[in-house]
Amino acid sequence: MSVISFRARDSGGAWLSRLRAGKLASEWYRVIDGLLAVFVLGMLALMQVMIEREVIPYHLLFLGLTLVYGFRVWPLKPTLLVIFMVTVLTGWILVSHQLQDGSSRAEWAEIPLMPLLFLAMVWHARRRVAAQQEVELMAEERLAVFEREREFFREASHAMRTPVTIAVGHLELLEPILTGDPESATDYAIVVRQMNRLSALSTRLLALAKLDSGRALRHLELDLGELLIGIGRNWSESADRDWQLDKPAAARITADADWLELAIEALIENAVHFTAPGERIRLSGTISGPWYVVGVADSGPGIRAVDLPHVFERFWLRPPPSVVPMGSGLGLPMALAAVRAHGGRINVSQAPEGGALFEIMLPIQPGAVAPAG
Secondary structure (H helix, E strand, O other): OHHHHHHHHHHHHHHHHHHHOOOOOHHHHHHHHHHHHHHHHHHHHHHHHOOOOOHHHHHHHHHHHHHHHHHOOOOHHHHHHHHHHHHHHHHHHHHHHHHHHOOOOHHHHHHHHHHHHHHHHHHHHHHHHHHHHHHHHHHHHHHHHHHHHHHHHHHHHHHHHHHHHHHHHHHHHHHHHHOOOHHHHHHHHHHHHHHHHHHHHHHHHHHHHHHHHOOOOOOEEEEHHHHHHHHHHHHHHHOOOEEEEOOOOOOEEEEOHHHHHHHHHHHHHHHHHOOOOOOEEEEEEEEEOOEEEEEEEEOOOOOOHHHHHHOOOOOOOOOOOOOOOOOOOOHHHHHHHHHHHOOOEEEEEEOOOOOEEEEEEEEOOOOOOOOOO
């Protein structure tokens, strides 16, 4: 019985919300208008018969109009016509009754006062509706822009992947020929580097499109400690840096290992870009309350305060210490999107090593809320 009552209250609340938002079917609005018309006629009839007490149904009449109009905003012309007719009829009844019995005429002041109060409410209600419509229009426009952006990411990434793959394949065939001459070898290295950037760009564009769609994750049980050990081992063998791999804490969570690996590797790649050979990069994994904290710290130049608000903006590139441009401007945004899809967040601060410290905070307990960073 309590479940039925709860569902009834929930349905009633949803019905009132749709009524307030103007999203009910037109048949319901006709029913509401019909019931209000019956109520107004009933109050007029009571005013006619309740001599010397006609102000009671008179006030109830305007109260009913006000309550209904707060949910049901009619067009302006019908509203003005209704209030004019109600004012004339109620005014005629009040004046005729008080002329007949010779009572005080002080209540005549209510004849224009009540309609004026109602019209003031009409003005406020119409302003509220206009503001709500403007907000809904802006929300629809922003949603349309977001959908176009996501579709662009998806189509652009697919369009880029095929020609980039073909070009890289032909470059590999030309490598023995081009690398024989020092000048050609330099040009070949530049072309390969730029093609690799295009390949990373297309991959990350597609990744962002999948994450934005909300259908990218496949949740399986995994051990974060083991994941970090594998990532650290791979990077320590491929980049000439002073790697410090703190033994990560073991923690089993349900997550998408591929997306978490992409996010962590994007932070490590960023650290590699901003450090020189032999400089330190530290990878750690610790447990802090209900959170697993993945830390990526480096001894590079760090992040200027003026750059912090832009670090996770798409296509924004922080100037690297070298003159050669690096990255696609999508690695950190992709990492942030992947972490948020897991209910976490990324904090940025200064590392003890003097460079940047990125901390991925992942919930290891259901319902945890990431602290502000």
